[in-house]
Amino acid sequence: MTDKLLEIDHLTVRFKGARTIHAINDLSLSLGEGETLALLGESGSGKSVTLKALLRLLPPKRTEIEGDIRVGGTDILRLSGRSLQRYRGGDVSMVFQEPALALDPVYTVGAQIAETVMRHKGVSRSEAMEVALDMLKRVKIPSPERRLQNYPHELSGGMRQRVMIALALACRPRLLLADEPTTALDATVQIQILLLLRELQKEFGMGVIFVTHDIGVAVEISERIAVMYAGQIVEEGTTREIIKDPRHPYTRGLLAANLHDVARGERLAAIPGAPPALETRPASCSFAPRCALAGPDCRAGLPPVVTPAPRRRVACLRADEAVPAE
Amino acid sequence: MSATELYDRLPDRGGPAQPLLTVRGLKKYFPIRGGILGRTRAMVQAVDGVSFEVRKGETLGIVGESGCGKSTTARLAVGLIDRDEGDIIFDGDALGDTLSLRELRRGIQMVFQDSYASLNPRLTIEESVAFGARVQGLSDPMGRAHGLLARVGLDPARFAQRYPHELSGGQRQRVNIARALAMSPRLVVLDEAVSALDKSVEAQVLNLLSDLRAEFGLTYIFISHDLNVVRYISDRVLVMYLGEVVEVAPVAAIWARQAHPYTRSLFSAMPSMDPDNRTEEPPLTGDPPNPIDPPEGCRFHTRCPFAATLCGRKAPQLRKIGADGHLAACHLHDPTSGHPKAGKIA
Numbered sequence: 262m263t264d265k266l267l268e269i270d271h272l273t274v275r276f277k278g279a280r281t282i283h284a285i286n287d288l289s290l291s292l293g294e295g296e297t298l299a300l301l302g303e304s305g306s307g308k309s310v311t312l313k314a315l316l317r318l319l320p321p322k323r324t325e326i327e328g329d330i331r332v333g334g335t336d337i338l339r340l341s342g343r344s345l346q347r348y349r350g351g352d353v354s355m356v357f358q359e360p361a362l363a364l365d366p367v368y369t370v371g372a373q374i375a376e377t378v379m380r381h382k383g384v385s386r387s388e389a390m391e392v393a394l395d396m397l398k399r400v401k402i403p404s405p406e407r408r409l410q411n412y413p414h415e416l417s418g419g420m421r422q423r424v425m426i427a428l429a430l431a432c433r434p435r436l437l438l439a440d441e442p443t444t445a446l447d448a449t450v451q452i453q454i455l456l457l458l459r460e461l462q463k464e465f466g467m468g469v470i471f472v473t474h475d476i477g478v479a480v481e482i483s484e485r486i487a488v489m490y491a492g493q494i495v496e497e498g499t500t501r502e503i504i505k506d507p508r509h510p511y512t513r514g515l516l517a518a519n520l521h522d523v524a525r526g527e528r529l530a531a532i533p534g535a536p537p538a539l540e541t542r543p544a545s546c547s548f549a550p551r552c553a554l555a556g557p558d559c560r561a562g563l564p565p566v567v568t569p570a571p572r573r574r575v576a577c578l579r580a581d582e583a584v585p586a587e
Numbered sequence: 588m589s590a591t592e593l594y595d596r597l598p599d600r601g602g603p604a605q606p607l608l609t610v611r612g613l614k615k616y617f618p619i620r621g622g623i624l625g626r627t628r629a630m631v632q633a634v635d636g637v638s639f640e641v642r643k644g645e646t647l648g649i650v651g652e653s654g655c656g657k658s659t660t661a662r663l664a665v666g667l668i669d670r671d672e673g674d675i676i677f678d679g680d681a682l683g684d685t686l687s688l689r690e691l692r693r694g695i696q697m698v699f700q701d702s703y704a705s706l707n708p709r710l711t712i713e714e715s716v717a718f719g720a721r722v723q724g725l726s727d728p729m730g731r732a733h734g735l736l737a738r739v740g741l742d743p744a745r746f747a748q749r750y751p752h753e754l755s756g757g758q759r760q761r762v763n764i765a766r767a768l769a770m771s772p773r774l775v776v777l778d779e780a781v782s783a784l785d786k787s788v789e790a791q792v793l794n795l796l797s798d799l800r801a802e803f804g805l806t807y808i809f810i811s812h813d814l815n816v817v818r819y820i821s822d823r824v825l826v827m828y829l830g831e832v833v834e835v836a837p838v839a840a841i842w843a844r845q846a847h848p849y850t851r852s853l854f855s856a857m858p859s860m861d862p863d864n865r866t867e868e869p870p871l872t873g874d875p876p877n878p879i880d881p882p883e884g885c886r887f888h889t890r891c892p893f894a895a896t897l898c899g900r901k902a903p904q905l906r907k908i909g910a911d912g913h914l915a916a917c918h919l920h921d922p923t924s925g926h927p928k929a930g931k932i933a
């Protein structure tokens with residue numbers, strides 16, 4: 262047994278259909294209690310599939326899963342029935358980009374939060390309502406007593422996002438999964454929600470995996486960043502390491518493409534091409550077709566995982582040659 | 588094919604000093620219908636008295652949060668929807684006077700965020716691109732289409748026969764750009780045109796847009812919620828809040844000094860990109876108010892840290908606050924407004 266909150270070992274997820282999609286390919290990741298990690302990657306890189314695998318939300322018939330996922334030592338790929346229900350929304354809960362996925366339009370906000378608390382904590386309705394009220398206060402909803410009686414459609418976008426966070430945290434999960442919960446929000450509201458999540462994470466001490474395609478958001482929310490490409494983690498480290506000393510050519514390209522502090526008229530260092538289609542399992546570096554440093558050795562087999570520092574890894578043959586930016 | 592052969596440019600009429608597009612007092616209210624009789628219950632004040640100019644050859648960036656009226660402003664200017672009030676003047680000719688809607692639409696083309704919805708799924712991309720040129724009665728529409736596809740980085744031999752669903756998002760957006768150019772417009776309005784693209788692909792499309800602007804002598808209106816992108820591509824920036832223009836300035840000037848308190852908040856809401864110096868305080872609390880019932884006086888006064896009693900009563904006008912064409916609509920910048928802090932805050 263370890264003291265890790267989450268351990269993913271050699272996770273592979275394939276979707277079967279007319280064409281097989283190799284969505285996740287040999288992904289390993291660990292998270293300690295109370296750590297915040299951003300899973301950073303472009304559309305289709307496998308961020309949401311990773312979170313769904315963690316919550317066992319993938320369609321069982323069409324999905325092939327290999328590997329091992331342990332949360333607090335429990336093998337969650339083997340959970341079923343009641344223990345699976347207890348796990349979802351109890352130890353681990355999730356917030357989504359679209360609150361409609363989590364909030365039921367026909368129940369008031371208070372009733373929904375109370376219902377979840379009753380189910381997982383076995384308390385009375387009135388106790389559960391008190392928890393709901395306390396949660397609305399913690400997510401800083403103005404006049405929370407009145408808002409308990411509101412239906413989701415009576416709230417603004419930012420407020421619905423706060424309610425969804427209140428719902429997700431009401432049972433004090435040890436692990437919170439967040440799938441782009443601020444992407445659809447206005448900039449001035451997004452930063453409010455990010456700071457709120459940061460504050461609640463400190464207060465409750467839960468571990469957080471925050472999925473995003475926006476490096477700026479990852480920097481604001483997380484202590485660690487794992488960069489995904491084509492269903493694999495190509496680089497991982499502390500947020501500072503990833504921003505100040507990116508080693509993987511893809512990470513460096515992403516940072517350059519962020520346009521932070523790029524002067525007008527300067528030609529952008531764009532990464533050529535587009536991500537691969539994932540119709541075959543990668544047998545060599547997936548980034549090679551777009552990589553300026555690629556050589557025949559990169560196409561000969563999967564690149565080794567280099568570990569320049571503890572808990573720091575880069576899946577690239579040239580990780581050590583790479584000169585830090587600046 | 589050379590740029591001149593691909594492009595059947597409309598003549599420049601007023602000369603370089605005359606703005607390519609001027610809009611004055613543009614207004615659009617959308618009715619919200621409801622109830623059994625479908626009666627109008629309320630009006631969304633989507634665009635309320637917007638005025639600006641776009642100079643020849645420049646890129647004007649428009650920023651602001653979702654719902655503030657950026658797209659509606661663009662659609663009004665292009666003639667895609669009817670205005671309630673206001674003047675639209677294209678190279679000196681006023682719409683409805685010496686300029687017809689058809690002529691306006693020939694001169695201005697638009698590229699939208701949703702690359703898929705803008706293309707006919709049943710047409711191959713060469714047909715989609717050639718269509719506009721054909722409608723305009725331009726010579727050799729198919730040759731033009733192939734030339735433009737090549738120009739936006741889609742080899743006609745590989746791509747011309749494909750359907751939209753056989754392309755990636757970035758490739759579809761290149762098709763939309765080629766299709767807009769096939770009409771040989773003088774002004775292209777890019778409404779969140781790169782917002783749905785992945786960062787690595789966005790940079791490719793921005794490079795392409797810069798090249799095309801130089802090559803075809805284009806003028807752009809570039810709408811985006813991403814301030815970094817707007818800074819990179821624009822010469823001047825216009826900031827909107829709840830259907831109104833609150834600030835206009837050259838890019839360098841507004842990055843150096845955000846005069847309007849809303850602009851300042853919007854800029855401070857940008858992620859820091861510095862793990863050692865993360866944002867600690869949100870610049871604003873709460874959500875933007877509902878445009879059905881915007882606040883009286885200055886529309887920002889319900890969220891503004893500098894709001895005084897006056898601000899809830901009297902709407903500030905857009906006025907000159909710097910020598911470089913920097914405009915802002917805020918009582919703080921009008922020494923005669925009577926705001927207790929007027930002229931005291933930089």
Ligand SMILES: Nc1ncnc2c1ncn2[C@@H]1O[C@H](COP(=O)(O)OP(=O)(O)OP(=O)(O)O)[C@@H](O)[C@H]1O
Nearest residue numbers: 276282284303304305306307308309310311474539
């Ligand atoms: N149920 C499914 N059936 C088949 N393929 C799927 C399914 N869900 C996801 N995929 C595929 O798996 C890959 C990874 O998808 P995923 O949703 O994890 O991407 P993502 O990183 O979350 O992207 P985005 O930023 O667009 O949300 C994609 O190629 C996607 O099309």
Ligand SMILES: Nc1ncnc2c1ncn2[C@@H]1O[C@H](COP(=O)(O)OP(=O)(O)O)[C@@H](O)[C@H]1O
Nearest residue numbers: 617631633652653654655656657658659660878
């Ligand atoms: N066709 C329409 N009918 C009713 N309301 C609309 C319509 N189009 C836009 N609006 C409303 O007008 C306001 C401005 O919208 P829009 O111009 O799309 O904003 P932006 O592009 O800045 O996000 C919003 O409140 C929006 O909901």
Ligand code: SF4
Nearest residue numbers: 546549552559577578
């Ligand atoms: S392994 Fe080779 S191709 Fe892959 S990222 Fe490193 S240098 Fe580029």
Ligand code: SF4
Nearest residue numbers: 885888891898917918
């Ligand atoms: S006019 Fe008043 S409320 Fe409006 S931005 Fe200026 S100080 Fe703030």
Ligand SMILES: [Mg+2]
Nearest residue numbers: 308309310440
């Ligand atoms: Mg996703």
Ligand SMILES: [Mg+2]
Nearest residue numbers: 657658659779
């Ligand atoms: Mg819009």
